[in-house]
Amino acid sequence: MIHRIGDLEIEEDLDAQRHHWIAERVGWTLIALVIVAAVLGLFGPGLLNRVSVANADARLRLEYSHFGRYRAPTTLRLHLGPNATSGAKVWVWVDRNFIEGVEMQNITPPPDSAELGADRVTYVFRISDASRPAAITFYLEPERVGALSGRIGLESKPPLHFEQFFYP
Amino acid sequence: MDAVLRAMVIYFFLLLVFRVAGRRILSEVTTFDFVLLLIVAEATQQGLLGDDFSITNAFLVIITLIGIDIALAGLKQRWKWFEKWIEGVPTLIVENGRPLKDSMNRARIDEQDILMAARKLHGLERMGQIKYAVLERGGAITIIPMHDSGSIA
Numbered sequence: 001m002i003h004r005i006g007d008l009e010i011e012e013d014l015d016a017q018r019h020h021w022i023a024e025r026v027g028w029t030l031i032a033l034v035i036v037a038a039v040l041g042l043f044g045p046g047l048l049n050r051v052s053v054a055n056a057d058a059r060l061r062l063e064y065s066h067f068g069r070y071r072a073p074t075t076l077r078l079h080l081g082p083n084a085t086s087g088a089k090v091w092v093w094v095d096r097n098f099i100e101g102v103e104m105q106n107i108t109p110p111p112d113s114a115e116l117g118a119d120r121v122t123y124v125f126r127i128s129d130a131s132r133p134a135a136i137t138f139y140l141e142p143e144r145v146g147a148l149s150g151r152i153g154l155e156s157k158p159p160l161h162f163e164q165f166f167y168p
Numbered sequence: 169m170d171a172v173l174r175a176m177v178i179y180f181f182l183l184l185v186f187r188v189a190g191r192r193i194l195s196e197v198t199t200f201d202f203v204l205l206l207i208v209a210e211a212t213q214q215g216l217l218g219d220d221f222s223i224t225n226a227f228l229v230i231i232t233l234i235g236i237d238i239a240l241a242g243l244k245q246r247w248k249w250f251e252k253w254i255e256g257v258p259t260l261i262v263e264n265g266r267p268l269k270d271s272m273n274r275a276r277i278d279e280q281d282i283l284m285a286a287r288k289l290h291g292l293e294r295m296g297q298i299k300y301a302v303l304e305r306g307g308a309i310t311i312i313p314m315h316d317s318g319s320i321a
Contacts, residue, residue: 031235038228039169044220046169069222167224 043167044069053160059084060160062152068166070145073105076138078152082131091155092136093122098150106139120151142166170218171228178215179236182208183254191256192276195307255305262301265314275303285309 041049153159
C-alpha cells in the first residue's frame with residue numbers, strides 16, 4: 001500500500017521499520033556475544049580451550065582442546081611424569097573409537113611400531129630415561145562433526161578419559 | 169580466537185594500507201586499479217582462513233569482520249575526529265573554473281580526470297563550465313556545473 005507523506009508517494013511503514021531496527025540491535029548484541037565466545041574458546045582455539053586431564057598420581061597427564069573444528073588441525077599432548085613407566089620402552093594405547101574419528105597426521109616422536117588391538121591401537125615408543133619427564137604429541141584432524149570421546153593410557157594402567165566436540 | 173584475531177588484524181591492516189595508498193586507488197579508475205583489488209582479495213583469503221576450511225571458521229571470520237564494521241560505523245558517528253581519520257575529508261580541486269594546482273598535485277589528479285568526471289556526470293565540455301569540483305572522501309570526483317548564466321571561458 002503506497003502512502004502519501006506531503007508530496008511523496010512512499011511505501012513507508014514505520015511500525016515495520018521500528019521492528020527492523022530493534023532486530024538489528026538484537027543482532028549486534030548477538031554478534032558481540034559470538035565474538036567474545038570465540039575469543040574465550042567456545043568455537044575452537046581460544047583462551048580457555050586447552051584443558052588437561054591427569055591420573056590420580058599425576059604421572060600421566062593429557063593436554064587437549066575442548067573444542068575443535070572439522071578437519072582443522074588440533075593436538076593432543078601426553079605428558080609422562082618421572083617414573084611413569086620403567087624400562088626402555090613405553091606402550092601407549094589409544095582407543096579405537098577415537099582413532100577412527102580422527103585422521104592422525106603425525107606423532108612426535110614417531111613410534112617404533114603400532115599394534116592393532118580389538119578395541120585399541122597401541123604405539124610403542126623408545127624412552128631413554130624413564131625417570132625424567134617426557135611428552136608425546138599427536139597431531140590430528142577430526143574427521144567427524146560432533147562429540148568424540150577418547151581414552152588414552154599406558155600399558156595396562158587405568159586410562160585417561162577425554163571428551164572433545166568438533167564444529168562443522 | 170584465531171579466526172577473530174586473524175580477521176581483526178587483516179581488516180585493520182587493509183584499512184591502514186589503503187588509507188596510505190590514497191583515495192584514487194579505491195575509485196577503480198583504470199583497469200590496473202581493478203586488477204590490483206582482485207589480487208589483494210586473493211592474497212587476503214589465505215591469510216583469513218589459514219588451513220582451517222571448516223564452516224565454523226568461515227562464519228567466525230565473517231562475523232568478526234561485520235562486527236568490526238558495525239563498531240567502526242558507530243564510533244564514526246559518535247566522534248567527528250575519528251570519522252575524519254578513518255574516512256578522510258573532501259578536497260576542493262576546482263574553484264570557479266580555475267583548477268587548484270597545488271591540491272591537484274598533492275592528490276595526484278590531473279585535469280584529464282576532472283574533465284572526465286565532468287563529461288560523465290553532467291555532459292560538460294570545458295573546464296570553464298565547472299563551478300566547483302570536489303575530490304570526495306571515497307576517491308570519486310563530483311562536479312557542480314556553472315549555472316545557466318554561462319561559463320567563464
